[in-house]
Amino acid sequence: xxxxxxxxxxxxxxxxxxxxxxxxxxxxxxxxxxxxxxxxxxxxxxxxxxxxxxxxxxxxxxxxxxxxxxxxxxxxxxxxxxxxxxxxxxxxxxxxxxxxxxxxxxxxxxxxxxxx
Amino acid sequence: xxxxxxxxxxxxxxxxxxxxxxxxxxxxxxxxxxxxxxxxxxxxxxxxxxxxxxxxxxxxxxxxxxxxxxxxxxxxxxxxxxxxxxxxxxxxxxxxxxxxxxxxxxxxxxxx
Numbered sequence: 001x002x003x004x005x006x007x008x009x010x011x012x013x014x015x016x017x018x019x020x021x022x023x024x025x026x027x028x029x030x031x032x033x034x035x036x037x038x039x040x041x042x043x044x045x046x047x048x049x050x051x052x053x054x055x056x057x058x059x060x061x062x063x064x065x066x067x068x069x070x071x072x073x074x075x076x077x078x079x080x081x082x083x084x085x086x087x088x089x090x091x092x093x094x095x096x097x098x099x100x101x102x103x104x105x106x107x108x109x110x111x112x113x114x115x116x
Numbered sequence: 117x118x119x120x121x122x123x124x125x126x127x128x129x130x131x132x133x134x135x136x137x138x139x140x141x142x143x144x145x146x147x148x149x150x151x152x153x154x155x156x157x158x159x160x161x162x163x164x165x166x167x168x169x170x171x172x173x174x175x176x177x178x179x180x181x182x183x184x185x186x187x188x189x190x191x192x193x194x195x196x197x198x199x200x201x202x203x204x205x206x207x208x209x210x211x212x213x214x215x216x217x218x219x220x221x222x223x224x225x226x227x228x
Contacts, residue, residue: 006159031214033215035216042220042221043205043207043218045214045216055214056214058215090160092160092214104150104162105150105216107159107162108159109158109159110158110159
């Protein structure tokens with residue numbers, strides 16, 4: 001069974017530009033969540049989608065947005081990039097994701113975004 | 117607000133040694149706790165998930181315990197191998213939803 005696939009693997013962007021990252025979950029998984037990983041802040045939750053609906057959002061500015069499609073694939077978008085947005089962006093999928101869920105998260109290998 | 121702490125930040129041990137990684141959390145109202153490993157430049161691999169009603173979970177040479185009342189979890193690795201070298205992270209979920217709170221990790225190096 002294929003794992004979580006994230007594309008692209010690496011991205012270099014300039015301040016002020018916008019970027020879109022893509023995530024394909026494990027087949028059958030309906031919950032997709034996104035995390036940002038930096039050396040200073042560690043892993044921080046961005047948002048979670050389930051059946052095309054955003055169910056939860058972390059403490060990030062509105063420049064960070066996402067969506068989920070009917071096939072459970074998800075994209076996240078960052079507009080007006082800042083130097084501090086340089087990070088590894090990780091996508092994770094799980095079978096479920098609602099209250100009372102004990103489905104483990106399965107992560108992709110991430111997209112390394114560098115903002116210059 | 118939940119805070120998750122992992123001590124030590126780094127650990128180096130000789131091959132074959134049994135070791136314990138520690139994870140503590142400030143809010144005991146968790147639904148589950150998950151242990152992950154992360155290899156350099158890679159994503160996270162789920163190792164064990166302990167539900168709040170459970171005391172421990174085992175998978176192969178790994179054993180994770182959970183003591184909610186004291187806000188602690190430990191990951192025990194038996195007979196460590198060089199292939200175990202990685203960063204180990206623990207994360208809590210308050211409701212079962214996907215907004216996990218992660219610790220900063222323990223970087224483990226197993227010397228051959």
